[in-house]
Amino acid sequence: MFTFTCIALSILVGRGDIATSYWSFDEIENGVSEESIMGLDAQVHGAELQQGALHGGLFFDGEDDYAAIESMGLAAKTIGSLAEGTISTWFRFDHSPESMDIETIFYLGAMQDFSSYGTSANCYELEIGHFSAQRRLYWTNISTQEETTAIPLCWSTTDHLQVGQWYHIVSTTSSMGTHIYLNNVELFDPGNCTWQFGDETMRRFLGDVLQQEAVWFGKGLWNNEEQFFEGVIDEFTIWNRALTPEEVTTEYERVASVGALTIHEDIPYEIQITADSLVLHGALDNIVKIKWQIAGGAWNSQPNISLESIWDLTIGEPVPAGRHEIRVVGQNAANRTFADTRILIQLDLNADGTIDVHDLLLMIGAWGECDCIEDLTGDGRVSIADILLLISAWG
Template sequence: MSHLAEDLGLIMYWGFDEGQGSSTVEHISQVQDPIHDVFRSSELQQHDPQWRNGVVGSGLLFDGYSTYIAHTLDKNSIGSEVDSFSTLTIAVWVAPRSYDWGNEGKLTAIINRHHMERQQGYLLGMSRHGSWSFQVGLDTGEWKEVWAPAGYELPKNTWSCIHAVLDGDQGQLKLYLNGSEIACTNVPIGSRLVQADDTELLIGKNNHSSVLADVFQLQMFSGILDELKIYNQALTTEQITASYQHLLNIMPEGTHPQLPYDEIKLDRTPLLQDRHRPQYHASPPAHWMNEPHAPIYFNGQYHLFYQHNPLGPFFYHIHWGHWVSNDLVHWRDLPIALAPENDHLSPDGIWSGSATYDANGLPVLFFTAANNSLSPNQSVALAQSTYLQDHDSDLVQWTKYPEPLIMQPDGIGAFGDFRDPFVWKEDDRWLALVGSGIEDVGGVALTFSSENMLDWTYKGIFYQPDLQKYPYLGPIWELPVFLPLGIDQKGQQKHILLVSPVGEGADVEVFYWIGQWDKHQLSFIPDQEEPQLIDVGDFHFTGPSGMVDPKTNRKIIFTIAQGDRTSELEYQAGWAHNAGLPLSIYLREDGRLGIEPIQELQSLRGTKHVSFKKKSLHEANDILTSVQGDRLEIQVELQSSTAQKIGIKVRCTPDRAEETLLYYDRNDAQLLVDRTKSTLNPQEVCKGIQGGTLDIHDDPLKLHIYLDGSMIEAYANGLKSLTTRVYPSRTDALELELWSDGELEVISMEVWDMQSIW
């Protein structure tokens, strides 16, 4: 704690120097304030709030959705003996990690004790894109605000020293940034701040925050706070400058304190103890993700991006998260690649898109720019790598082209539904598919063409199915993906079109057609009209993206594996959703789509638990009594001439109170999962039976299964997958058991432990 002259007026001070634990002391009153954090009381996992290096000693990291401090006021607190006062100064070092969207125009609170509607109290906080403000309720019946001007926003991942001053005696409301005055608003001379007596003093949480999904409080601070002080006087410019300079003088280099990115980045370590969280599937370090997208290979590395809300495990203010990998299996977290900014391009979200190469062979990103000030609010935009300047193979930095490249043409597509560009180069031009729909016709992919990647021309509808015949294809298509698939038996080049239907009546799955691509007419002609499914799980394999791997020429698709939990459980967990395993697709000799997990996944195999051939059901299950695990790879081949249903139970408790059954019904040609007994937790919603058609005729059933925490992915005979989620309540739900309703021959079986990729 410093002892400068201005500290004589100090009435509250949080130094956040504990460095550990779940409380922090307010030094003047010596009150120990508990740090409210979801993991202090979560039923899923428990650990302390996250502490980081501060500008002096340690600082406290606020997670953006659950971390806050409620201070217990005592007789030394401002306003405890009087209803109003004329001078107030708040000083704090702040390092934001993310900005709030600004829902309902409310500020993300740094510190506040206010009631705006009653014109009472004070609020220091942030809004969209780093803007910030100090606001007070005065005895004149006014609510007064002072805002930082443009160019003085609080930068992300950087320390800023801010002071907010009310000087009612002089009639001024001021802001200071890093020791310098940046804004002043006049208030009535002699006015006094009116206390919000029935309101808590909160740090990191707005007294009147918006609520999302009945669970999530918005306008909560994300980042690190340190050296938070409140004075009962209006500090002068000289005092504030001296205070800032004093701290600089004690810095090792005598300069503004630096903040290494590793200190403030989202940290996945605390969530690794969550037994339901997958460990060898790609996931954000914490919080929310939507679909992974825009895969691209460059300079020996694979890049994969994903839709991400860095504020918490809920769908809100979407950015592009970023992973990089040498092998498509072991991923590294990189800083957010694209974020909404205070511009006219995408201030309200960076939604899905794709990646391709420019004329120089450098990666570029095409994304959906969200700007709610426009109607329609969606357009296609471009971001270019800074590789030519920095030669960073991790491709951390991207520069957005300042204007939208493709606006929705008048009368083309469903108004306001125009998103998810999939871009590739064909000969000497670039082509783009954009997801949309046509009223009374249904979802469509629209085609655009460009000679230079900047000027685009609408070329028509790429493919339009019969909505009356297939109503589950919905009124809107998202995430169109178009890839060359292979040469068929007649020597014809086949392509695959994948889409994700949304809207009223849509079945939100990944549907596909195999067919021929007419590059002259820029249209697609499917071999059969009826769409097909890759995965027969229900809403756990969605959000497709894809690429042709330049190293191997494989066609690889990526998906989101939906978590399918309640908002309350996602709040407690601190994360929502993850990627599915990368999937190689190809054209089989019989003309059907072949699927298989990429071979690189074998690098994750650990202990091999069993390997046997030609056993009866009873013999095989005797062997399996020694196998336990919730992160396993299983390969099994089953045959029966008498049984109708054959399969395997996974995630079983010893008493079978919890179990999940994967099985094949030969009579109905169905691949199914029975989750009726998957969990005893009544809060979980992943239950029931789901599945779909798989025709393997009289062939043996070949299952390739991946268990990873709550994830179950089963690949059957190289033809279909079934992706699902289960959240057993018991920690002993680790056993396996083969199963059938008749005699069963186990042709072969192998089981491995799987290692974490993190």
């Protein structure tokens, strides 16, 4: 059985009950990503591991990648029997849907039967996009009986989501109705949630799907065809009851609180610039983006998709003359930041590519107490100590 990370297990148990199903998507072994509670393992078709919201996540290419639960008999008896419950997942979509194009995150329903609208005949589907080109998130229940298709429940975010950004979605359903949370903020209609069909008083969940033939991650039925998700899906959890707002926050923090980035200790705190580029490296944990800034200037960034615990950067932009801080920031899926700093000392004071007498003359001209670029040691004055730094890199 798949081994949880310690933090995930402690919080799942610490809530007083264990989720019905939990896919961490941290590993793929022999083409399978294990489900750690009920044994609802997912067969992975093409998707690959990348840095996810919490360690590993499944990256889908939008062409034909998906993951499917192997045992539909067990799925129907467990998650497929739930009249109420909670669904929670983290996702990042990398493609903006066009007209009649969707990005399906989760699907339970018919394997190949379509409605007269071109949708799945029977399903619950969590997707980005709908009938028109848009980037809203939808949770839709479609039901077809005797050639008549109904949509008992469908909500969407009012606002469009952003391509390439991480989101956490939670939808809870009980006799008290449905509650929706995006990034730990409850959505309300009117406002930031729109009920297309039904309303927040309804109780409909996975047990209301009439045809339970497939459970897919990253694949759905739309526009009379199979459609595929492009991006990363991670930390998918189903409970057999509605989580409270406090528990939703706990689930959000289980992922949002994790992250770290440090510059390696073998890199001195003060770095003299002697080349056109600077290489930094260090350790990280659960970081999806690395950013850096020199002397309070513009931010540069690069995504981190690797599951390695180390990072390296080649800084190619010019470093201004004098003494400046470089700030390296790791950002996790919840946009929380973890930073480390170093001091860069640019000795080429006149930016002519050579450290020589011209730089020395500039330093002599600023001799004494000053708040100036010639103060290379940062002690508030230009003195012999600054000249010695300059001479050490002469040429």
